[in-house]
Amino acid sequence: xxxxxxxxxxxxxxxxxxxxxxxxxxxxxxxxxxxxxxxxxxxxxxxxxxxxxxxxxxxxxxxxxxxxxxxxxxxxxxxxxxxxxxxxxxxxxxxxxxxxxxxxxxxxxxxxxxxxxxxxxxxxxxxxxxxxxxxxxxxxxxxxxxxxxxxxxxxxxxxxxxxxxxxxxxxxxxxxxxxxxxxxxxx
Amino acid sequence: xxxxxxxxxxxxxxxxxxxxxxxxxxxxxxxxxxxxxxxxxxxxxxxxxxxxxxxxxxxxxxxxxxxxxxxxxxxxxxxxxxxxxxxxxxxxxxxxxxxxxxxxxxxxxxxxxxxxxxxxxxxxxxxxxxxxxxxxxxxxxxxxxxxxxxxxxxxxxxxxxxxxxxxxxxxxxxxxxxxxxxxxxxxxxxxxxxxxxxxxxxxxxxx
Numbered sequence: 001x002x003x004x005x006x007x008x009x010x011x012x013x014x015x016x017x018x019x020x021x022x023x024x025x026x027x028x029x030x031x032x033x034x035x036x037x038x039x040x041x042x043x044x045x046x047x048x049x050x051x052x053x054x055x056x057x058x059x060x061x062x063x064x065x066x067x068x069x070x071x072x073x074x075x076x077x078x079x080x081x082x083x084x085x086x087x088x089x090x091x092x093x094x095x096x097x098x099x100x101x102x103x104x105x106x107x108x109x110x111x112x113x114x115x116x117x118x119x120x121x122x123x124x125x126x127x128x129x130x131x132x133x134x135x136x137x138x139x140x141x142x143x144x145x146x147x148x149x150x151x152x153x154x155x156x157x158x159x160x161x162x163x164x165x166x167x168x169x170x171x172x173x174x175x176x177x178x179x180x181x182x183x184x185x186x187x
Numbered sequence: 188x189x190x191x192x193x194x195x196x197x198x199x200x201x202x203x204x205x206x207x208x209x210x211x212x213x214x215x216x217x218x219x220x221x222x223x224x225x226x227x228x229x230x231x232x233x234x235x236x237x238x239x240x241x242x243x244x245x246x247x248x249x250x251x252x253x254x255x256x257x258x259x260x261x262x263x264x265x266x267x268x269x270x271x272x273x274x275x276x277x278x279x280x281x282x283x284x285x286x287x288x289x290x291x292x293x294x295x296x297x298x299x300x301x302x303x304x305x306x307x308x309x310x311x312x313x314x315x316x317x318x319x320x321x322x323x324x325x326x327x328x329x330x331x332x333x334x335x336x337x338x339x340x341x342x343x344x345x346x347x348x349x350x351x352x353x354x355x356x357x358x359x360x361x362x363x364x365x366x367x368x369x370x371x372x373x374x375x376x377x378x379x380x381x382x383x384x385x386x387x388x389x390x391x392x393x394x
Contacts, residue, residue: 014272017257024250032245046246053253127240134237149237155202174198181226181233 001026005069012060024053027070030151031077037146038081040135048084052077067160074151075161078143085139126187133183141176148173189216189223197227201234290376300332307338319356326361347372 005026011019031052036045055076056063063072134142147158159169196213199205205213217224270277300313307321313332317323321338330347336357343361344351351365366375 017254020257021250021254024253028245028249028253029243032249033241033243036243037240042246046249046252049245050249050253050256054256054258057257126236130236130240145237149234150241152238152241170198170202173202177198177201177230177233178194180237181229184233184236185229187236 002068006065009060009063009065009069012057017057020053020057023056023069027073028053030070031073034074034077034146034151035081037131037134037150038078038139038142039084040131044084048080049077052080055080068157071157071160074147074153075163078147078161082139082143129187130184133180136183137176137179141172141179144169144172145176145180189220193220193223194226197223197230201230287373290373299330301330302332303328317357319354345375347375 005023008019008023012023028049032045032049035048035052036042039045039048052073056073063069134145137145143162144158147153147161148155153161155166155169155173158173159166162169164172193213193216196205196209196216200210200213217227302308302310302315303326305323305325305327307318307323308327309316309318314335315327315329315332316335317327317338317340319337323338323340324342326342326345327334327340328345328347329349329351332349334344334346334349334351335354336344336352336359337354338356339358339360341360344359344363345366346364347366349365349367351363353359353363364375366372
């Protein structure tokens with residue numbers, strides 16, 4: 001597969017947009033999923049995933065072909081998502097009023113630690129709960145957890161994508177895991 | 188409270204990076220400590236939960252949408268790449284341009300009257316006359332002047348930037364050609380060059 005991608009990249013560098021279409025086909029699901037788990041909104045996720053591919057296309061000449069393309073692509077996507085999260089942060093202060101509600105703040109959206117009702121265990125709702133808890137993680141832990149358990153990448157690859165030492169990546173995954181454990185222990 | 192070290196070992200285990208002797212310590216501890224066992228199981232459950240929500244599909248038309256948003260290639264980039272990929276064409280077109288330039292400059296330089304030197308040709312005030320009853324052998328070329336043919340020319344006639352007058356009694360065995368415009372001039376040059384090239388290739392065969 002990497003061999004096919006390498007061949008397509010050479011064609012893209014020559015200006016072949018169709019070859020780029022094939023690269024998008026190969027990676028679209030994982031990039032979209034990465035963005036969705038980071039941002040928690042389908043519309044934003046699609047927007048960021050598209051943006052990631054466009055940036056990859058525009059900057060393809062800066063890609064070092066000795067490395068794995070997916071690592072480079074995930075790095076672009078992760079950075080875009082982190083930038084997006086940082087930019088929109090003021091809208092998400094916990095004590096800010098939730099739009100369309102009267103006096104309801106984000107604090108009331110955080111589930112307390114009492115056991116959840118039984119029907120919550122239904123698969124779809126469970127998925128929503130898990131997603132919500134991932135979104136509550138600070139973005140530095142969130143990116144590490146998503147890359148490790150959603151994209152199922154190795155610690156070394158994650159360290160390359162996030163441009164961080166291996167030790168830092170491990171610490172972030174450990175803390176992210178611990179935070180999720182506390183939130184999900186009664187689910 | 189259990190030592191922080193045990194929690195650390197759990198994470199090492201979950202990262203699949205634990206050494207066998209440390210794994211042994213962890214296992215022994217978990218068998219004796221209910222609290223740590225709970226934490227360990229919760230951690231494993233958390234991982235299973237997070238993994239369970241993977242495998243999402245990108246929306247339909249995702250690829251088409253990306254391709255439609257790609258920037259049109261800049262002309263400069265396109266030109267640069269094109270030039271790089273077609274060195275022969277660049278050399279050829281450069282050569283063509285230079286040749287065209289030189290032809291134009293010869294056109295501008297040649298404003299003076301001139302005629303091929305042949306017997307029996309009479310020249311009067313920029314007018315070349317082939318007198319009655321006379322025969323001129325070979326091709327006649329007149330630049331910037333008139334040509335009056337009252338006799339006979341055994342060959343081709345070319346009048347560049349001038350006029351030709353063929354009397355009823357006059358006769359030309361070859362072709363008559365008049366070149367009056369720059370483009371005609373260029374065309375004439377190209378034909379002549381081509382003819383010379385063909386002649387060069389033809390020669391060995393005729394010999």
